[in-house]
Amino acid sequence: MQKTNLLCMALAMFAIACSKSDTDTPVVNPPEDTTTVDVKTGVYTLVNLAADTTATSGAAAKAFYYSLEDQKTIPASQVQTANWDIAFTGTYNSTILINNGKAKYSPGYGGPGLGGIYLVKDAAIDAEYYVGPQKPFKTIPARRLFDSAFAHVKTVPVSDDQLLTNDGIGLDYFGPSTDGWAFYDFYGLQFPDANPDSVAHICYSMPRTLIIKTAKGHYAKMVIYSIYKGAPELPTRSNKPGFVTFKYAIQKDGSKQLDLK
Amino acid sequence: MKIKHLLLLALPAIMLAAACKKTETIEVPTQASNRILSYKITNVPEEPVYGAVNDEKGTITVILPYYYYLTTIQPEIAVSEGATVSPASGVLIDSITKKLTEGANIEYVVTGKDGSKATYKLLLTTQQPDIxxxxxxxxxxxxxxxxxxxxxxxxxxxxxxxxxxxxxxxxxxxxxxxxxxxxxxxxxxxxxxxxxxxxxxxxxxxxxxxxxxxxxxxxxxxxxxxxxxxxxxxxxxxx
Known part of the structure; x- marks a missing residue:
């Protein structure tokens, strides 16, 4: 925990050092979304879901709670209910946490959530772009790789006790040394010849599928295409972060069958 | 022999006594139609947490497991047949930490099918050990x-x-x-x-x-x- 605090502090100081124009943006709570969508078993793509759109590379973004079951944003006041399934937290909302009432470090601790999360690594897909932790990619992974990685997952590949509950899935080998769903290029390593102002501190999504067990206990899979507005395949610093674009499939019959169309 | 005689004498007396007793029918008091029958917090891991409902005092006492640090509670409320309750069952109550320290000013009003109203005050507490x-x-x-x-x-x-x-x-x-x-x-x-x-x-x-x-x-x-x-x-x- 203290390590995290130090990292946060370092990042915060970096933010203070880097930010050119700090403007006080009033915190506006989005009005509570009362419309209900009947989300059936199937595949859905959500575009430009607005998380913390005022986030900087320095400080942790405001947590953003989302319901895959109902396709809506859930206010933070309901964190200990079964109303949300995934939370986007941390730097650029890049750490995905789930809702589990028994897990001390889940935001849903104390609540009724039954959630879990697992990152599927697909060796064949990884071989196309991935070199190693904190190393630039061979090439920026194309969108078809995301779709292939997603399609390859036809069922939940692990038992429930292998799903993470306390830990989230975040940036690849960034902070904690674990596999992640995105490469955070701190120094602009991916494009060493480019102006670091435009290519450093970029979050490149990776074609890795996340298994999500929802708060109510249904299984889902998702790939995150981008955290930038408009989901550019090749993001730069000029792209606005805090807008998540992802595809997910949810199975509502309680089974682990995720070969959904 | 004497005992037998005594018994023979006693028997009619007992029978007389029994014959004289009036049978009183005591009406079962009708239950109020505006009661909260059960109150339970459902947004906790596993089993819900039940509140103690006191009709006479008009209170619902809930001891929240402090180690869940609930910031919001989601109660499920059962009321008398045909009655309604406001706020309704399932309506979330937030800012629980504040309400635990400063007191929750929350009342449930139950309206029976006969239109009669009853008010229940929600009392929230924890068994957090003293520091x-x-x-x-x-x-x-x-x-x-x-x-x-x-x-x-x-x-x-x-x-x-x-x-x-x-x-x-x-x-x-x-x-x-x-x-x-x-x-x-x-x-x-x-x-x-x-x-x-x-x-x-x-x-x-x-x-x-x-x-x-x-x-x-x-x-x-x-x-x-x-x-x-x-x-x-x-x-x-x-x-």
């Missing part, structure tokens, strides 16, 4: 001195508060212990939110002279829903 504090100044005549921090020059002075039963910070739920400085007049001069909190130790920073002017102060710690104040003051001054 205790070790004295920073064991001798009241000799207060321990803490020197002001100087944020302008990045000089921070730290001290430890030790004791029992502190609730470690729950960052995701926004639950932190706070440290207040109580003046000799009994006023809270400054309250710091703490982020370095363990069950028996809280790491604290001495406030600046702007936050807490020089003087004697009692230190008060609030950890989740419990508060304790040191008996002996500390002396806060600039170096």
């Amino acid at each position: 205790t504090l070790d004295e920073l100044s064991p001798d009241p005549a000799n207060p321990t001195v803490l020197y002001h921090s100087k944020p302008a020059t990045f000089e921070f002075n730290f001290f430890d508060i030790t004791g029992k039963n502190f609730i470690p910070q729950q960052e995701l739920l926004g639950i932190f212990s706070t440290i207040s400085y109580v003046s000799e007049q009994g006023n809270v001069v400054y309250t710091a939110v703490n982020g370095d909190n363990y069950t028996t130790r809280i790491g604290a920073t001495v406030p600046s002279a702007e936050q807490v002017p020089e003087g004697l102060y009692q230190i008060r710690v609030t950890s989740y829903t419990r508060t304790a104040t040191m008996k002996n003051p500390v002396k806060i001054q600039s170096l």
Whole structure:
């Protein structure tokens, strides 16, 4: 925990050092979304879901709670209910946490959530772009790789006790040394010849599928295409972060069958 | 022989007595139609937490498991047949930490099918153990001195508060212990939110002279829903 605090502090100081124009943006709570969508078993793509759109590379973004079951944003006041399934937290909302009432470090601790999360690594897909932790990619992974990685997952590949509950899935080998769903290029390593102002501190999504067990206990899979507005395949610093674009499939019959169309 | 006679005499007497007894039919009092039959908190892991409903006093007492640090509760309410309740079953109640410390002013109004109304007040409590504090100044005549921090020059002075039963910070739920400085007049001069909190130790920073002017102060710690104040003051001054 203290390590995290130090990292946060370092990042915060970096933010203070880097930010050119700090403007006080009033915190506006989005009005509570009362419309209900009947989300059936199937595949859905959500575009430009607005998380913390005022986030900087320095400080942790405001947590953003989302319901895959109902396709809506859930206010933070309901964190200990079964109303949300995934939370986007941390730097650029890049750490995905789930809702589990028994897990001390889940935001849903104390609540009724039954959630879990697992990152599927697909060796064949990884071989196309991935070199190693904190190393630039061979090439920026194309969108078809995301779709292939997603399609390859036809069922939940692990038992429930292998799903993470306390830990989230975040940036690849960034902070904690674990596999992640995105490469955070701190120094602009991916494009060493480019102006670091435009290519450093970029979050490149990776074609890795996340298994999500929802708060109510249904299984889902998702790939995150981008955290930038408009989901550019090749993001730069000029792209606005805090807008998540992802595809997910949810199975509502309680089974682990995720070969959904 | 004598006993037999006695019995023979007694029998008609008993029969007479039985014949004379009037049978009174006591009506079962009709149950009010505007009752809360059950009240349970459903947004907890596994089994719900039931509240104790008292019709006579018009109260619902819920002991929340403190170790869940519930910030919101979602009650499921059952009422008499044909009755309605407001706020309705399932309506969330938020800011629970605040309501636990300051009292929840929440009432449920049940309207029976005959139109009669009953009001139930919600009483929230926890069984969080009391916190205790070790004295920073064991001798009241000799207060321990803490020197002001100087944020302008990045000089921070730290001290430890030790004791029992502190609730470690729950960052995701926004639950932190706070440290207040109580003046000799009994006023809270400054309250710091703490982020370095363990069950028996809280790491604290001495406030600046702007936050807490020089003087004697009692230190008060609030950890989740419990508060304790040191008996002996500390002396806060600039170096």
